[in-house]
Each structure stands twice: as structure tokens, then as C-alpha cells.
Amino acid sequence: MKKRIMLFVLLIVILIPNLVLAQEIDDVGKVNKVVIYKNHMSESEKQAERDRQVKEHLEKLNFGKDYKIVFGDDSIRPFNDPSDYKHEYGTSKIAVAGGFAGGQGSAGYRFPTGGGFWYTDSGGPTASISVSFPKPFESVSFSVNLGEKGTTGQYVKVDPDSNNYYKLYVEKEYEVTPYVIYKWTWIDDFTGYQWVKWSAGYTKIHLGTTAYPKIVRSV
Structure with missing residues (x-):
């Protein structure tokens, strides 16, 4: 023992x-690590952005695009009246996508006397974000671009190091909020009208982007 x-x-x-x-x-x-972007929206501004994205979703579903004549006068109103719909938000979650910026050699780069990377936050490879939510909300999956290593943009410093090879690594943070859209629907003579789940989706708000040199191999 x-x-x-x-x-x-x-x-x-x-x-x-x-x-x-x-x-x-x-x-x-x-x-x-360098902060490439940081979101400074207030909570009320974030809520306004969530509402805007839900409205955009409804418009894509052809909400309010068809009209009908209201009997008794010459006016018209949406066939799908706004009062026939409501939406409910779920609890937001923070999700991070990470990966190497585009435009880099697979072996990485060594900086014996120091140096760094120039980063442009557009294009480049993509990374996926997947978030699960409880019912009645639905799971979320979307992709974000990781940007490119280039010759202009924002500079990410690498300290002198003869022992390691680096590549530029990027992380993007999002606040993801699920929602469900309900429609006021006629069920039958016994039940009458009820709110019935009609569609679902999510809103995403970009909270920030950071980039830093990451060791990929040693000498």
C-alpha cells in the first residue's frame, strides 16, 4: 500500500x-490581447434592437403585406392584424466563437525580435455558434466571420520569442436571445380562440471582438 x-x-x-x-x-x-470592438449599447438600446430584429422576421414571413377591405367603409387594414400576434422572449445567453484569422500560413510565425499582426475585421473564415434553449424556444446556430491577417487595420503585438510560432486568434462574443411568436387562432366552437405558437427565432447582438497571438507550435 x-x-x-x-x-x-x-x-x-x-x-x-x-x-x-x-x-x-x-x-x-x-x-x-487587443480589443477590436466593444459594444457600448445600454440595455434599453439592446431591447430596441431585439424588437427591430423580431419585426424584421415578421416582415420576412409576409406579415402585414396582404390587405383586406373592411366592411362598411372604404378603408383597408392588414389581413394579418398586428393585434393577432404577440411574441415572448426567453432568457439571453452569452456565446463566443473563436478561431484563427484568415490569410495565415499553417505553420505559424516566429518573432525572435518581436513584431505582430495586422488585423482586419471583415471576411475571412467562419466559426459557428450553437446555443440550446428550453421549450418552447428553439436551438440556435449561426456562423460569424473571423476576419483576416493583412497589412493594415489594427495591430496585435507579439513580444520577442525565439521558441514559439504564433498565429492570430480571434474571439467574437454575442448575446443570443430566443423568442416565440404566437398567433391568436380559432380552434373550434368549444375552445374558441387561443394563442398558438406560429413561429420562432432568435436575436443576436455583437458584444465584442478580441484578437491575440496564440502559440501553435514550439521550436
């Missing part, structure tokens, strides 16, 4: 420094 305990302690002594070193290597580039 004592031998087993001693062996276990020895393994911990050997492995812990390696685990700490791996964490330190992964965090080296994060010292130079």
Missing part, C-alpha cells in the same frame, strides 16, 4: 509542473 501511495505522489510531482507549463504557454499571447 505504501508503495502505491509513493508512486501516486511521484506521478503528481512529475505531472503538475507540466500542466502548469502548458497553461503558461497557452496564456503567453493573451498578455497582448
Whole structure:
């Protein structure tokens, strides 16, 4: 039993420094993390943006595009009257998409005397965001562009390092809010009208983008 305990302690002594070193290597580039974009919207402004996106969804569903004559006068009103619909928001979740910016060699770059990357937040490869929500809301999945390494834009510094190769890594943060649209629907003579789930969707608000040099291999 004592031998087993001693062996276990020895393994911990050997492995812990390696685990700490791996964490330190992964965090080296994060010292130079650059904020590319930060959202400064107030909560009321965010809510207005959510409402705008829901309205846009309704318009894509042809909501309010067809009209009918109202009996008794010459006026017209939407066939799908706004009062026939309501929407309900779920609880928002924060989701982050991350990946390497485009325009980079697969092997990475070494900076013995220091240097850095120029970053442009447009185009480039895509990364997916997937978020699950409880019923009656639906799961969400969408893609975002990660931008490109280039010769202009915002500069991301890399400290002098002869031992490691770096690539520019990008993280984009979004606030995702699910919603359900209900329609006031005639069921039957016994039940009458009820609110019935008619459609579902989500709103997304870009909260921020950061970029930093990430080690991809060592010499």
C-alpha cells in the first residue's frame, strides 16, 4: 500500500509542473490581447434592437403585406392584424466563437525580435455558434466571420520569442436571445380562440471582438 501511495505522489510531482507549463504557454499571447470592438449599447438600446430584429422576421414571413377591405367603409387594414400576434422572449445567453484569422500560413510565425499582426475585421473564415434553449424556444446556430491577417487595420503585438510560432486568434462574443411568436387562432366552437405558437427565432447582438497571438507550435 505504501508503495502505491509513493508512486501516486511521484506521478503528481512529475505531472503538475507540466500542466502548469502548458497553461503558461497557452496564456503567453493573451498578455497582448487587443480589443477590436466593444459594444457600448445600454440595455434599453439592446431591447430596441431585439424588437427591430423580431419585426424584421415578421416582415420576412409576409406579415402585414396582404390587405383586406373592411366592411362598411372604404378603408383597408392588414389581413394579418398586428393585434393577432404577440411574441415572448426567453432568457439571453452569452456565446463566443473563436478561431484563427484568415490569410495565415499553417505553420505559424516566429518573432525572435518581436513584431505582430495586422488585423482586419471583415471576411475571412467562419466559426459557428450553437446555443440550446428550453421549450418552447428553439436551438440556435449561426456562423460569424473571423476576419483576416493583412497589412493594415489594427495591430496585435507579439513580444520577442525565439521558441514559439504564433498565429492570430480571434474571439467574437454575442448575446443570443430566443423568442416565440404566437398567433391568436380559432380552434373550434368549444375552445374558441387561443394563442398558438406560429413561429420562432432568435436575436443576436455583437458584444465584442478580441484578437491575440496564440502559440501553435514550439521550436
